Amino acid sequence: MLQPTHYIPTGGGMGVISAVEGHVRALLTGLKYLVTKPRITILYPEQAEELPQGYRGMPVYHKDKCISCSLCANICPANAMKMVKIGKKKYPSINYNRCIFCGFCAEVCPTKAITLTQDYHTATLRKEDLVIE
Ligand code: SF4
Numbered sequence: 001m002l003q004p005t006h007y008i009p010t011g012g013g014m015g016v017i018s019a020v021e022g023h024v025r026a027l028l029t030g031l032k033y034l035v036t037k038p039r040i041t042i043l044y045p046e047q048a049e050e051l052p053q054g055y056r057g058m059p060v061y062h063k064d065k066c067i068s069c070s071l072c073a074n075i076c077p078a079n080a081m082k083m084v085k086i087g088k089k090k091y092p093s094i095n096y097n098r099c100i101f102c103g104f105c106a107e108v109c110p111t112k113a114i115t116l117t118q119d120y121h122t123a124t125l126r127k128e129d130l131v132i133e
């Protein structure tokens with residue numbers, strides 16, 4: 001059975017030492033937060049964290065710039081992007097259920113037809129809504 005690190009086994013000197021060590025560590029952690037700014041949870045979704053520059057959120061597709069080269073679909077490591085034939089041309093479709101926001105598709109696109117946003121709000125009631133064709 002797993003035991004907490006500061007569990008004191010009966011009749012063992014090492015157990016007492018590690019128990020004291022554990023308490024000292026806990027006290028030091030408490031002291032650290034006495035003198036540093038407390039971390040508190042924000043009231044999401046009313047409040048939102050300010051995202052750092054370069055944050056990778058949902059990729060978006062700009063159809064007018066796309067040359068149907070398929071590079072985005074080929075590089076996608078999560079199989080979230082697939083080429084779909086519509087008429088004579090192929091267009092990428094994005095499945096945000098699978099997307100890991102790695103940004104590879106935006107990086108590889110030669111015409112900047114895919115760009116990353118700072119949007120990470122993918123929650124939805126129907127998973128079909130997260131497939132964009
Ligand atoms: S961001 Fe990454 S996982 Fe998402 S569609 Fe682009 S390549 Fe695929």
Ligand code: SF4
Pocket residue numbers: 065066067068069070071072073092108109110111112113114
């Ligand atoms: S890599 Fe860019 S241009 Fe090529 S298919 Fe994807 S979105 Fe279109």
